Amino acid sequence: xxxxxxxxxxxxxxxxxxxxxxxxxxxxxxxxxxxxxxxxxxxxxxxxxxxxxxxxxxxxxxxxxxxxxxxxxxxxxxxxxxxxxxxxxxxxxxxxxxxxxxxxxxxxxxxxxxxxxxxxxxxxxxxxxxxxxxxxxxxxxxxxxxxxxxxxxxxxxxxxxxxxxxxxxxxxxxxxx
Numbered sequence: 001x002x003x004x005x006x007x008x009x010x011x012x013x014x015x016x017x018x019x020x021x022x023x024x025x026x027x028x029x030x031x032x033x034x035x036x037x038x039x040x041x042x043x044x045x046x047x048x049x050x051x052x053x054x055x056x057x058x059x060x061x062x063x064x065x066x067x068x069x070x071x072x073x074x075x076x077x078x079x080x081x082x083x084x085x086x087x088x089x090x091x092x093x094x095x096x097x098x099x100x101x102x103x104x105x106x107x108x109x110x111x112x113x114x115x116x117x118x119x120x121x122x123x124x125x126x127x128x129x130x131x132x133x134x135x136x137x138x139x140x141x142x143x144x145x146x147x148x149x150x151x152x153x154x155x156x157x158x159x160x161x162x163x164x165x166x167x168x169x170x171x172x173x174x175x176x177x
């Protein structure tokens with residue numbers, strides 16, 4: 001059984017129809033793995049910089065994976081045990097709206113950050129950690145409202161490319177038209 005080998009560095013460049021760099025900041029993409037068992041893992045957000053480029057490290061992928069699995073919504077196996085086939089996809093407006101709706105409901109009931117703002121360091125270690133998690137969630141949530149994908153008029157997620165990460169690699173480069 002083949003397994004996934006995450007490259008040390010991944011670079012994705014976006015180009016227009018005339019093969020000129022597409023210099024748009026804030027294009028949101030995700031990477032989807034295929035599980036050998038249990039559930040597939042979706043890794044994101046990865047965003048273009050002002051030059052229309054996304055640079056992702058193996059450390060970035062690990063952090064996204066750890067964060068994704070930490071919510072424990074479904075049953076996942078390790079990233080290393082996934083199949084080597086991946087998809088790099090553009091988030092459509094439907095997924096963005098679903099994300100915003102979901103997190104709006106979750107965050108409207110959270111009070112850890114308010115408690116921290118009121119009581120500060122008088123709270124216990126666990127309460128402070130929960131407040132820090134909520135703060136990160138709220139900051140990330142706000143980012144999703146401003147991604148360039150909203151302006152692209154693409155409703156459904158769109159697969160930009162498929163690849164196989166079946167052997168150790170220091171660098172993968174992709175050009176998206």
